[in-house]
Amino acid sequence: MDLSELYRDVILDHYKTPRNFGSLDPADGAADGHNPLCGDRLHLTVQIDGDRIRDVRFEGKGCAISTASASLMTEAVKGKTRAQVARLFDDIHHVLTERDFSPSQDLGKLVALGGVREFPARVKCASLCWHTLNAALEQRERGPADQAGAAAPSISTE
């Protein structure tokens, strides 16, 4: 069991200095993610041009893995279409759980999340932000976000 596989420098960097931390106002979509098992909470807001994510931010409290994963995700999905995000999430899901997975695309810094696969209890920490992003994008498809954010969907992993 190699901790340095889990806590790679990229992960620790994004935990200590999360990118795109905060919230967008106005937002086209928003969602809350919650992992009741460890208490992680994050609030995610997106702005969308047509089918493309123009900007995305997150805020909340979480462990190193959930915070770094959210930070890395916000960097990776900016400028991507809904379909591209779905394909990316699919690859990330395999990276988090499968040892010899060959991704269909260059995942860049996101490959650092692969260390999680040796720590099954932590996979949900890494995937929480992706589920939350999906919820925010789905909300956007259903209609404009409530300005107060009160209608933001809430997703829970356990």
Add this chain to the structure above:
Amino acid sequence: MSTPVAELGRADGRTAADYDVAAVRADFPILSRRIHGKPLAYLDSAASAQQPRSVMAAVDDYVARHHANVHRGVHTLSQEATNLFEAARETVRAFLNARSTREIVFVRGTTEAINLVAQSFGRPRLQPGDEILITGLEHHANIVPWQMLREQTGAKLIVAPIDRAGNVPIDAIESRLSARTRLVAVAHVSNALGTVLPIKDIVRVAHARSVPVLVDGAQAAPHEIVDVQALGCDFYTFSSHKVYGPTGVGVLYGREELLSEMPPWQGGGDMILSVTFDKTTYNTLPYKFEAGTPNIAGVVGLAAALRYVETLGRSKVRAHEHRLLGIASRRLQQVPGLTIVGTAPARSAVISFTVDGIHPHDLGTILDAEGVAIRTGHHCAMPVMDYFGLPATARASFGCYSSEDDIDQLLDALEKAREVFA
């Protein structure tokens, strides 16, 4: 905040020199396991304690030689099983110093015991506007059954808050007793903070208003000397697996007078004297509350666990754990950025803490890689976490087999965590 911690472990004024922890550890096979190549430092007994060989042997002997259904057959095995089952009830009665075995009901665990009282004691007698008083440090098992009862009856749930040290001052309880209070339900020991509540005082102020008291003893039974007559409480509950016995079995103690008045909770076999399609006559205490075939092997194992604890000596175990609690508290306070959550002067075998810049979940993973098993999260006490404004804490807890080596290993692992996150 440092004074109470400094006092911990010194109150007994003696080292537990006559307590041979190495011999105790040898009774627990699992403690010789290695985790990720490291010796196991099991500091999660508050979640579930490990079992000594004598418990496994008792269960094994029961299954291998005596198993049959209880209270049913005239054949030899059924009588042997019944004898073992009822002898276990007597062991539990003596452990709690109850007046009678009629006051000892076997259930699945503390959770089921509290649900039984909520549904059998609470539901028939609560009217809309009646009140149940709990505290801010309760485990979800002593919150949710009362919320369900509230939905069913229109009663109100009143909460006596904790203070920053993790105490519930007796005034906070006394001032919330009203003419509508029908039951006080409190933990003996907080699972999240280790606070020991002053049960005798709570019983005194409640009984002064003729309000019965239920005590959730899940965290107390392994550590405190529980005498239900001295405490004066009306109900007391605990779980086998926290006191070195098997999972899936626990105990409800209830004063006979109250249990007699209560209707059965579940219907089925063994809880009846006679059944016709017109009328069923319920069995006597405690069988009225034990519908269906019970967890016989679990009950036999529980009795073996209680005998084991009595053989070690409950006051010796308590002194040993108290000493470790003091050592661990003092040493943890030296760790830069570490904050102990819950600093009540009266604490029992549990330390909750946070470390600046390291989420408890990450601590749990890193400590596990070092062979140290602790609990991280909300400890099924989310209102306690909310009060302290924390999403989670790390919790180290001790048992009769815990040693200073475990604490050394914990401190080394914490140093490792601080290196990873430096």
